[in-house]
Amino acid sequence: MSTSDIFLGEIVGTAVLILLGGGVCAAVTFRHSKAFNAGWTAIALGWGMAVLTGAYIAAGVSGAHLNPAVTVGLAVQGGTEWSDVPAYVLAQMIGAMLGASLVWVAYYGQFLAHLTGREATGGPGAQETAVADRTAQGPATPGPGPVLGIFSTAPEIRNTWQNLATEVVATVVLVLAILTQGLNQEGEGLGPLGVLITALVVVGIGLSLGGPTGYAINPARDLGPRLVHALLPLPNKGGSDWSYAWVPVAGPLLGGALAGGLYTLAFA
Structure with a gap:
């Protein structure tokens, strides 16, 4: 497999993955969306279909890793050359940033309406709306801005070691x-059947293990869009929560390496 194949497949496949995955998060988040408040099941299914689509597109070209944790797991297991890992990871990051940017394009009007409405700007009625939102959704999580969840993940309870462990365990299952x-x-x-199995596993992980952290299970999926959030000219967008950003990078990478080692010891 050539470096150009890796770049083409991973950029396009990861971009589609993030476009559809971030797209379902946007659809559920924005009030001016037909899927507003569709809930966690819709998000888990949406991410599973995002993996299915992106991986089928890229499988015949690059093998459809679409995830540095998968690349590391395959390198530890021996299926991927370590010399190819940088090309995979760079292409995945580029694709993730491209996909996140396309979510912004597709939902441009919704972003503006959401971030310039009275809830974000503190206009008349903002306090009453904020109280109602807190009552309906529970206490706000510190750190992330109001649309960061469309781009990247954040924990429901901030406990660094629990958050890290959740990402490690979930990624071990995936890889x-x-x-x-x-x-x-x-x-x-x-492979073709592997794409379908992986998509279903992602849905299962989302439903079973996604509650604590939002299940990044993919460093590029989290870091690339988080960078886009930081760079986009979004009004009132708030912070990008960089104090947490290392967890959905380190946890999946460690989980991918552990899965590769476990496979070599127990299954090879």
Whole structure:
């Protein structure tokens, strides 16, 4: 597999993954969206379909890693050359940033309406609306701005070691499922059936383990869009929560490496 194949497949596949995954988060978040308040099940299913679509697009070109944790897991397991890891990770980051930017384009009017409305600007009625929102949704999580959840993840309870452990465990499940059930004949990426299995596993992880942290399970999925959030000219967007940003990077990378090692010890 050439470096150009890796770049093309991973950029396009990851961009589609983030466009559809971030898109479902936007659809559920914005009041001026037909899917407003559709709930966590819609988000978990949306991310599963995002993985399905992005991975099917990229599988025949790059093996559809779409995730540095998957790339690291495959490198530890031996299916991917360590020399190819930088190309995979760079392409995944570029694709993730491109996909997040396309979410902004697709929901441009909704972003403006949400961030310039009275809830964000403190206009008449803002206090009453904020109280109503807190009553309906529970205490606000410190750190993230009002639309950061469309781009990246944040924990419901900020406990660093629990948050890190959740991301590690969830990523081990994902990468171990790929290594045992999802690889193509060359063993260097996802095969056609593996794409479907992986998408269903992502839905399962979202429903079962996504509650504490929002299940990044993918460093590029979280860091790339978080950078886009920081760079986009969004009014009243708030902070990008950089104090937490290392957790959804370190946790999945550690989980991917652990899954690769576990597979080599127990299944190879």
